Amino acid sequence: MLKHQLRPAIVLTFALMVIVGLVYPGLVTGIAQLLFPRRANGSLVVVNGRVVGSRLIGQTFASARYFHSRPSAAGTGYDDTLSGGSNLGPTSARLDSMIVQAVDSEVRLDRAVKGRVPSDLVTASGSGLDPDISPASAALQVARVARARGLPDPVVRALVARHTRGRTFGLLGDPRVNVLALNLALDSVALPHDPRHPPVH
Secondary structure, rough: HHHHHHHHHHHHHHHHHHHHHHHHHHHHHHHHHHHOOHHOOOOEEOOOOOOOOOOOOOOOOOOOOOOOOOOOOOOOOOHHHHHHOOOOOOHHHHHHHHHHHHHHHHHHHHOOOOOOOOOOOOOOOOOOOOOOOOOOOHHHHHHHHHHHHHHHHHHHHHHHHOOOOOOOOOOOOOOEEEHHHHHHHHHHOOOOOOOOOOOOO
């Protein structure tokens, strides 16, 4: 009796292991590599043959010469192995303190007015890895970035406008600016009359 039950169970287990563990993942991976190779490989950004990041995962930019990303809840910096929110609620004293510190930082760095700092510059996203900021957050940083790079404000503002994406399909999400793409575009703009900062091709 046991023999008749054990054999089908073992055969079914191995059959499912092959189908679910090998055939199905292999099929999905093959289709993804065929139809969406860039996305299937992590939407990596390559500059001069070197991978500098992904369009899907944020990075920490500390220099005044760069646009800054929104805060990350994923440990220190954007650690993709610690994806997740902070799980701090609106009554959390710790969250309150973190937001106050972030607002003070924006007031100091970007001469922001308290009460007018975009929420995404002082709070983390649900994943803690969001690579985008809102157009309002980018606009707030234009003067500081332009000043640090010796560029006219309109030049930096035009770069922000060029890298602003609308809602997906015109309906989903909010307008957004990919911070890595914007900062790479900044690095491709030479400082006026400064041979030390040639364009990056």
